[in-house]
Amino acid sequence: MSFINYASREINCKIVYYGPGLCGKTTNLQYIYNKTAQDAKGKMISLATETERTLFFDFLPLALGEIRGFKTRFHLYTVPGQVFYDASRKLILKGVDGVVFVADSQEERLDANIESMENLKDNLEEQGFQLEKLPFIIQYNKRDLPNCTPIEELRKLLNPNGVPDLEACAATGEGTFETLKAVAKQVLIDLKKGS
Amino acid sequence: MLGPQSSLVMYDEEYKRIMTLIEKLLRESNSNVIFLVDKNGQLIAATGETEHLDTTSLASLTAGNIAATGGLAKLIGEKEFSILFHEGEKDNIHISIIGGRVILVVIFDQRSSLGLVRLRVKKASIELGVILEDLVRKTEIHDEAPGVDSPFAEITDDDIDNLFN
Numbered sequence: 001m002s003f004i005n006y007a008s009r010e011i012n013c014k015i016v017y018y019g020p021g022l023c024g025k026t027t028n029l030q031y032i033y034n035k036t037a038q039d040a041k042g043k044m045i046s047l048a049t050e051t052e053r054t055l056f057f058d059f060l061p062l063a064l065g066e067i068r069g070f071k072t073r074f075h076l077y078t079v080p081g082q083v084f085y086d087a088s089r090k091l092i093l094k095g096v097d098g099v100v101f102v103a104d105s106q107e108e109r110l111d112a113n114i115e116s117m118e119n120l121k122d123n124l125e126e127q128g129f130q131l132e133k134l135p136f137i138i139q140y141n142k143r144d145l146p147n148c149t150p151i152e153e154l155r156k157l158l159n160p161n162g163v164p165d166l167e168a169c170a171a172t173g174e175g176t177f178e179t180l181k182a183v184a185k186q187v188l189i190d191l192k193k194g195s
Numbered sequence: 196m197l198g199p200q201s202s203l204v205m206y207d208e209e210y211k212r213i214m215t216l217i218e219k220l221l222r223e224s225n226s227n228v229i230f231l232v233d234k235n236g237q238l239i240a241a242t243g244e245t246e247h248l249d250t251t252s253l254a255s256l257t258a259g260n261i262a263a264t265g266g267l268a269k270l271i272g273e274k275e276f277s278i279l280f281h282e283g284e285k286d287n288i289h290i291s292i293i294g295g296r297v298i299l300v301v302i303f304d305q306r307s308s309l310g311l312v313r314l315r316v317k318k319a320s321i322e323l324g325v326i327l328e329d330l331v332r333k334t335e336i337h338d339e340a341p342g343v344d345s346p347f348a349e350i351t352d353d354d355i356d357n358l359f360n
Contacts, residue, residue, distance in 0.1 A: 001202040003237040007210030011347075012237045042251045047259070056263070059236075059255045064358040067350060072358060075236060075255065091262035095235030181359050185352075192350045194202070 002097050002191060010071045013187050014095055015180075018120050019102035020112035021053075021081035024141040027170040028102060029060045029076055032180060035173065036062060054080040057092050064184065074184060081116065090123045098135035098187040099124075100179055102170070103158055105140050105148040110157070117158055135186030138165040139179045144172070203233050203296075204334045210240065212326050216319060217242050217299075224315035225307035227286070231323075232257050232298045239297065257290060257300055280309065289313070293320050294327045 003012040017025040026046065033044045042061035049055050058078040065072060079089040101120060103113045121131050138159050140151060151167065159165050164182050168175025217229045221243050228243035230250060236258035241250050265275050279290040289301040289312045299320065301312050 001235070003203045003205070003233055003235070003239075005205040005210070005239075007205050007207045014235055014237075043249055045252055045255065056259060059252070059259075061251045061255070067354050067358065068347070070347075087266055088263070091259070091266055094262060095233075177359070184358070185355050188347075188350060188355050192347050 001095050002187075004070075008071075009069055010073060011067070011191065012073045012075065013097040013184075013191075014075045014077065015098045015100065015183055015187065016092060016096045017076065017078040017100045017102055018089075018116065019081055019141075020104055020109060020116040021083070023081060023102045023104035023109070023113075023116075024168075024170040025078035025081060025102050026052075026054055026058050028100075028139075028141075028168075028176050028179070029058050029078055031170055031173045031176045032062070032076070033060055035177070040064070053082065054078055055085075056080065056088050067188070072188075074180075074187075076180075083115070083119075086119065086123070089119070090126060093123055093127055093129075096124075096127075096129070096134070097190070098183045099131070099137075100183050101136070101138045101158070103138060103140050103154060105142045105154065106145055107147050107149050110149055110154075113154075113158060132161065135183055135190050136163050137179055137183045137186070138163060139168045139170075139175060140165065141168045141170050141175075143167045143174075144169040202334075203235075203237065203239075204337065205239065205330070206333060209326055209330045209333070213240050213323070214242065216322055216326065220301070220315055220319040224301060224303065224312045226301045226303035226312060228300075228302040230254065230300050232300060234258055234261060234292075234296050234298060243302075253300070257298055261290065261292065261298055278313075289316060291316055291320060294324050297323070297327060299323065 017028055019025050033041060040063050045059040047056035060076040062074045063071060064074060077092050079092045124131050140154050166175055166178055168179060170176050217240060221229050228245055230241035231239040232254040233239055236255040238250055238254035264279060268275050277292045281288040286302055286304050291299050293299050301316060303312055
């Protein structure tokens with residue numbers, strides 16, 4: 001969970017990007033990394049295989065600025081999307097403050113999205129979290145591709161509770177900062193409630 | 196003990212006590228760098244030759260390392276591996292878990308030895324455990340009186356929007 005440091009006047013929060021394999025979690029982070037000013041970001045770490053598939057996690061520390069005299073830092077993590085890395089996914093969810101579910105809009109990935117969403121719920125429950133109570137955003141990625149499932153259908157299947165959701169194309173960056181902003185906002189509102 | 200899901204809060208007084216303690220450990224163990232990390236990967240404190248080190252990345256990877264070995268431990272029926280040691284050609288890393296939630300990392304070279312580091316870490320861990328307990332108590336008292344002098348109770352939508360401008 002968040003780390004509030006009165007000594008250095010900092011708030012640190014952890015956001016996890018979740019979703020099926022190849023849905024664009026790492027691409028989201030890479031775009032944010034490339035478009036963020038040098039002084040606002042740390043090094044991006046990717047623990048990936050030789051074929052650039054995420055093996056353990058990607059990590060990107062961001063300093064967003066100050067709120068009420070406190071430096072606000074967000075640590076963005078991705079999980080490995082491939083089904084068999086489930087043990088690693090569970091570890092990365094530890095201490096999470098907010099979750100972004102990146103859905104792959106392509107028709108053939110519909111089942112993979114649903115499976116990953118179920119897996120997210122199961123793994124959060126194992127850590128004692130309830131998805132409904134966490135800051136949570138759904139991003140429908142790859143909207144630029146021709147074989148997309150209509151948004152209404154994705155919403156019906158993945159977002160029955162009507163959490164904030166948005167469309168994106170992480171490869172060109174469309175929607176990536178909006179997603180980050182949406183989840184960061186929820187995390188900070190949560191912090192306000194808990195304070 | 197700090198629960199895995201409670202927010203970690205650090206106050207000036209405890210921070211100073213922690214810094215004094217790890218600075219002493221740095222001297223007594225002849226090590227190069229010492230840092231303290233929350234199990235979720237947040238850097239709590241660091242001392243020593245940290246200028247050329249990416250401490251944020253180190254903190255995140257250390258937590259990942261502890262999480263992965265913790266997963267391994269559970270698979271073989273252990274609760275956790277409370278000490279990890281990585282030996283390099285020049286530098287070595289000694290990692291230990293304190294109070295179940297905080298990770299103490301000591302980086303040292305040939306000017307020290309594993310035996311000395313282990314000995315000093317063991318002693319410092321007890322003192323560090325006491326400070327962390329105090330911190331938990333303080334946080335609990337604070338939690339029972341929410342809103343009192345909290346800087347976050349007053350956050351507005353504008354404050355949040357301004358972060359992204």
